Amino acid sequence: MLVLDMSPSMLGGTPLSGLAEMKEAVRELITSYNSYDREVKVQLVGFATKATTKTTGWVTVEEALNILNNITLGEESIAEVGGSTNYDVALAVAMDEFKNDSVGKLLNGDNQMYFLTDGSANRGDGNPNDL
Numbered sequence: 281m282l283v284l285d286m287s288p289s290m291l292g293g294t295p296l297s298g299l300a301e302m303k304e305a306v307r308e309l310i311t312s313y314n315s316y317d318r319e320v321k322v323q324l325v326g327f328a329t330k331a332t333t334k335t336t337g338w339v340t341v342e343e344a345l346n347i348l349n350n351i352t353l354g355e356e357s358i359a360e361v362g363g364s365t366n367y368d369v370a371l372a373v374a375m376d377e378f379k380n381d382s383v384g385k386l387l388n389g390d391n392q393m394y395f396l397t398d399g400s401a402n403r404g405d406g407n408p409n410d411l
Contacts (some may be wrong), residue, residue, distance in 0.1 A: 282306055283374050284351070285397035287328040287365045291353050298398045299353055306348055309394065314341040321386050323377055324348065327370035329363060337383025365399060 284306070290298040313320045322344035324334035334347055374393060381387065 281323045281325065281374055281377065281391070281393040282309075283325045283327065283331075283370050283393065283395045284334075285328070285365060285370075285399075286326040286351070286353060287398075288353065288363050289365070290398055299351075302396050302398075303348055303351065306394075306396070307345060310341055310344055310348075319386060319389075321384050321389065323382075324351075325370060325373050325377065326351065327366065327373070329366050329369070331366070331369040331373040333373065333377060338385045365397065367395075367397075370395070 284302060286299075290302065310320075310322055313322075320341050321338035322335070322341060323338050324344060324347060326332055326334050334351065335344065339347070374395075378391065378393070
């Protein structure tokens with residue numbers, strides 16, 4: 281599972297934005313997992329103020345790469361997830377997806393989660409004991 285910061289700060293001010301750098305790192309990571317001699321499933325969660333799964337359950341490497349390639353931070357995406365950086369909602373959605381036997385999940389798989397962000401949270405529920 282990859283939990284990806286999609287807040288507006290990921291647009292960055294350089295020719296290679298934080299979003300582009302993150303997408304390239306995720307591509308390399310997913311591709312490296314695919315080189316192992318076992319089945320690999322991926323789930324992508326995007327977050328900012330809100331969090332949402334970007335995949336329908338756990339998907340193949342090829343499907344995950346296609347979805348990743350289409351992730352943008354245009355007005356529509358920012359409207360979907362908001363403009364703050366809220367780790368609480370990101371972790372809550374990720375934990376729910378791990379707990380649930382969502383579509384495509386490898387029940388006896390070796391599960392890993394990576395949390396990618398460019399900075400500190402600036403929004404949350406204020407209760408560190410909730411998660």
